Amino acid sequence: MKCPFCGDAESKVMDSRVSRDGNAIRRRRECLACGRRFTTYEYIEEIMPTVVKKDGRREPFDRNKIRNGVRKACQKRPISTETMESLVANVERFCQEYSGEEMSSSRIGEKVMQLLKDLDGVAYVRFASVYRQFRDVKDFLEELKEFQDEKKEDEP
Known part of the structure; x- marks a missing residue:
């Protein structure tokens, strides 16, 4: 070494x-x-999938891109670094199932949003607003309403 x-x-x-x-x-x-x-x-060296971007470009899987997005979404939220790293590890394990294959960036983004939704509503909405590229306040409010409706369904 x-x-x-x-x-x-x-x-x-x-x-x-x-x-x-x-x-x-x-x-x-x-x-x-x-x-x-x-x-x-x-x-252990693991073979990760090639990520197919929205514009058709292909690039190697990059754990740091997921980590950075999750950190920005969780900024100033009561979420520990350990919890964020655990979420990133869960996404990475999800992607490892497609080792050697191609995987769309949208599939990865949806997985991140699913995990953030269960973790923290504000972090979820922050990530969704960037990931889904809301065009205006109406799009943002629709996403927020869907989130609130799902939370109401989950309550006992």
């Missing part, structure tokens, strides 16, 4: 642990050349 400080390729593992979510191994390493310590994570 190449040292991020001096670039030397020789290091020794000081400690190995399974990460909190159990999906990675965290390794604490020490560079044999400069003596500085650094952390690496070992993950």
